Amino acid sequence: xxxxxxTPRYLVIGTGKKITLECSQTMGHDKMYWYQQDxxxxxxxxxxxxxxxxxxxxxxxxxxxxxxxxxEHFPLTLESARPSHTSQYLCASxxxxxxxxxxxxxxDGTRLSIL
Amino acid sequence: xxxxxxxxxxxxxxxxxxSSLNCSYTVSGLRGLFWYRQDPGKGPEFLFTLYSAGEEKxxxxxxxxxxxxxxFLHITAPKPEDSATYLCAVQxxxxxxxxxxxxxxxxxxxx
Numbered sequence: 114x115x116x117x118x119x120t121p122r123y124l125v126i127g128t129g130k131k132i133t134l135e136c137s138q139t140m141g142h143d144k145m146y147w148y149q150q151d152x153x154x155x156x157x158x159x160x161x162x163x164x165x166x167x168x169x170x171x172x173x174x175x176x177x178x179x180x181x182x183x184x185e186h187f188p189l190t191l192e193s194a195r196p197s198h199t200s201q202y203l204c205a206s207x208x209x210x211x212x213x214x215x216x217x218x219x220x221d222g223t224r225l226s227i228l
Numbered sequence: 229x230x231x232x233x234x235x236x237x238x239x240x241x242x243x244x245x246x247s248s249l250n251c252s253y254t255v256s257g258l259r260g261l262f263w264y265r266q267d268p269g270k271g272p273e274f275l276f277t278l279y280s281a282g283e284e285k286x287x288x289x290x291x292x293x294x295x296x297x298x299x300f301l302h303i304t305a306p307k308p309e310d311s312a313t314y315l316c317a318v319q320x321x322x323x324x325x326x327x328x329x330x331x332x333x334x335x336x337x338x339x
Contacts, residue, residue: 119271144325146325153331153332154331155232155329155330155331155332156272156315156317156327156329157329158326158327161325161326171326172326203271203272205271207325214259214260214277214279214319214325216262216274216277217262217274217325217327218274219264219271219272219273219274220271221269221270221271222269222270222271224269
């Protein structure tokens with residue numbers, strides 16, 4: 114059973130606010146990811162990390178930033194929220210090694226609404 | 229360009245009525261194909277990984293198969309609790325662990 118936790122589960126907030134979405138995993142996985150998912154649509158990768166102090170942007174352009182100071186923690190920050198940021202944000206992690214094709218395990222997401 | 233297409237978009241079944249979901253993919257080289265189940269308001273739950281054509285995996289009423297161009301998720305005698313969105317994702321060779329997801333098939337199983 115994957116142990117990956119996201120908080121908050123739901124957030125409704127006004128335009129211009131700074132937001133941090135939290136993601137923690139207890140499995141010791143080196144690799145972590147952030148995806149964005151709109152209703153009925155594909156998941157799109159916005160950030161990933163191969164380990165501490167390693168972060169990269171994914172395919173989908175995002176105004177968010179991430180940090181990886183500890184293995185278990187991978188927060189995502191929006192400096193100034195806008196209505197276009199309204200979406201569901203999913204965090205995932207995976208093991209390293211064994212051909213680098215290990216499955217990613219997901220948290221339950223944060224549903225973000227910007228008014 | 230790497231791409232994943234799932235069909236049908238939605239499927240309604242009666243309890244016990246077996247069927248299959250399709251995932252067609254185009255990638256430069258396949259490192260792995262993954263099936264996930266997603267319930268409303270939840271994150272995707274990992275089901276299977278398939279690595280090479282001809283491979284099959286089973287779990288309860290679900291069986292996943294893989295060819296060089298597509299994968300099928302066969303559901304045998306489904307129950308209402310199998311209702312969910314089923315997502316397919318592929319990982320291409322080269323680059324990082326990027327998963328390319330399809331839009332999913334929404335399955336509803338009615339008693």
